[in-house]
Amino acid sequence: xxxxxxxxxxxxxxxxxxxxxxxxxxxxxxxxxxxxxxxxxxxxxxxxxxxxxxxxxxxxxxxxxxxxxxxxxxxxxxxxxxxxxxxxxxxxxxxxxxxxxxxxxxxxxxxxxxxxxxxxxxxxxxxxxxxxxxxxxxxxxxxxxxxxxxxxxxxxxxxxx
Numbered sequence: 001x002x003x004x005x006x007x008x009x010x011x012x013x014x015x016x017x018x019x020x021x022x023x024x025x026x027x028x029x030x031x032x033x034x035x036x037x038x039x040x041x042x043x044x045x046x047x048x049x050x051x052x053x054x055x056x057x058x059x060x061x062x063x064x065x066x067x068x069x070x071x072x073x074x075x076x077x078x079x080x081x082x083x084x085x086x087x088x089x090x091x092x093x094x095x096x097x098x099x100x101x102x103x104x105x106x107x108x109x110x111x112x113x114x115x116x117x118x119x120x121x122x123x124x125x126x127x128x129x130x131x132x133x134x135x136x137x138x139x140x141x142x143x144x145x146x147x148x149x150x151x152x153x154x155x156x157x158x159x160x161x
């Protein structure tokens with residue numbers, strides 16, 4: 001749908017991303033699935049107040065995704081995706097650390113909750129890293145980043161002059 005809008009408007013540069021229901025909602029479900037699993041585990045283990053942390057984060061991300069989806073006619077898919085990722089970049093570490101802080105040690109042990117430095121790096125770095133990759137792909141699609149072929153052509157042209 002977004003590609004058709006681009007073609008008819010003619011003014012928008014080509015984008016690497018397009019609005020797609022399966023892609024959008026699949027990404028949202030992927031972003032919150034672990035939060036729902038943790039919340040369910042906390043509820044089963046009698047820690048309903050702690051379960052509110054991941055549940056609240058998941059509901060807020062779904063609400064934001066629904067809002068962005070409803071505005072897809074006036075917002076590029078790339079901007080919507082970046083906005084969602086920006087919110088997830090805060091929600092993921094807050095959910096992870098708040099759950100780890102407030103849950104009982106017995107429940108954390110049952111879940112095999114990790115305090116590994118690698119997990120901490122992933123919690124803080126995965127969403128921002130993904131955002132950078134999306135940004136690079138978008139810039140490349142719009143021709144804002146030089147490609148190897150363009151660099152080669154440019155150097156060959158400079159030698160001829």
